[in-house]
Amino acid sequence: MTWVNRLRSGLLDFPVLRRRASRLHTPTQYGYVNGLYVIVDCWNNRILVNSSTNSNVGEWRVLAGFHHPHRIVYSGASYFVADTDNHRIVCLSPELSHANALDTSVRFNRPHDLLIHNQTLLVTDSQQCGARVLSLALEPGYPLIRETHIAAAYCRSFKLIGSTLYVCDSGGGRVFLLDARTLETLASYGSREPGATIGSLDRKQQKQHPTRMVPNEIIRYRERFFLTNYFYRGTRNRLISFSSLDEWERGHYVDHSHLVKGVPYFMDVPDDRLFLGEIDDCSRCVQIAEEAGELRLMHIIE
Numbered sequence: 001m002t003w004v005n006r007l008r009s010g011l012l013d014f015p016v017l018r019r020r021a022s023r024l025h026t027p028t029q030y031g032y033v034n035g036l037y038v039i040v041d042c043w044n045n046r047i048l049v050n051s052s053t054n055s056n057v058g059e060w061r062v063l064a065g066f067h068h069p070h071r072i073v074y075s076g077a078s079y080f081v082a083d084t085d086n087h088r089i090v091c092l093s094p095e096l097s098h099a100n101a102l103d104t105s106v107r108f109n110r111p112h113d114l115l116i117h118n119q120t121l122l123v124t125d126s127q128q129c130g131a132r133v134l135s136l137a138l139e140p141g142y143p144l145i146r147e148t149h150i151a152a153a154y155c156r157s158f159k160l161i162g163s164t165l166y167v168c169d170s171g172g173g174r175v176f177l178l179d180a181r182t183l184e185t186l187a188s189y190g191s192r193e194p195g196a197t198i199g200s201l202d203r204k205q206q207k208q209h210p211t212r213m214v215p216n217e218i219i220r221y222r223e224r225f226f227l228t229n230y231f232y233r234g235t236r237n238r239l240i241s242f243s244s245l246d247e248w249e250r251g252h253y254v255d256h257s258h259l260v261k262g263v264p265y266f267m268d269v270p271d272d273r274l275f276l277g278e279i280d281d282c283s284r285c286v287q288i289a290e291e292a293g294e295l296r297l298m299h300i301i302e
Contacts, residue, residue, distance in 0.1 A: 022261035027277040030285035031268030034074040104142035157217040168215040189245040200271040228264035
């Protein structure tokens with residue numbers, strides 16, 4: 001198979017392409033993975049990696065051959081990419097020099113998020129009938145250990161906090177808590193009012209329901225929970241923080257939307273800073289840190 005055909009098939013055996021867009025377009029993930037800074041540039045169908053947070057994305061290494069990727073993680077032996085709209089997970093070598101579709105009998109619909117936990121690969125996968133979380137063994141064939149279907153309309157992300165998975169249901173406006181080992185649902189939080197069934201609220205819905213949540217991701221930072229919402233530019237409650245999910249459910253939270261321009265998406269916490277990707281109408285990556293008791297923007301990549 002020629003390299004052109006391999007590229008078209010999505011099986012990339014070389015990662016460095018210096019052409020491509022000079023600006024970000026919907027960076028879903030901005031974080032630090034295995035000693036490298038990474039940007040998953042979703043709508044540009046690429047992943048950028050670099051040893052520093054250089055603001056010039058043209059100097060970052062480019063991994064291509066994906067269709068709307070969302071997350072990259074490292075197991076200690078391989079990288080894994082949620083190649084969402086190719087309906088698959090891609091496995092990359094430690095040198096990022098070879099890529100193949102994950103060799104497993106499990107079939108995915110729209111894998112959005114990945115986690116490595118106790119020699120397992122955890123996956124969120126949204127389907128027409130709802131959402132599921134899967135646990136695959138990190139061994140040849142990546143056999144399915146267990147899966148659980150949750151009453152979620154559209155699952156974008158999960159985060160491991162302690163021994164608990166915090167799963168964001170964007171369509172239903174809820175956060176589910178799952179046991180990370182058994183995938184048993186422990187609790188759920190959020191508005192009792194039904195949310196959008198398409199994974200987000202349109203602008204008219206946001207004006208009608210300005211406090212309804214469409215959670216993209218939740219993370220723990222500086223002893224508080226931070227949550228991003230799929231709200232458009234100029235609206236409130238896009239980036240909020242709270243002390244507990246009980247407080248969030250009661251509507252007690254702090255709004256930090258002045259720090260973001262676009263739709264805030266996935267988050268990471270390397271180097272005691274909050275890394276955040278902003279998508280859609282203002283695509284950029286930002287670092288947020290606390291100074292003198294206030295959260296401030298420290299670095300921006302566009």
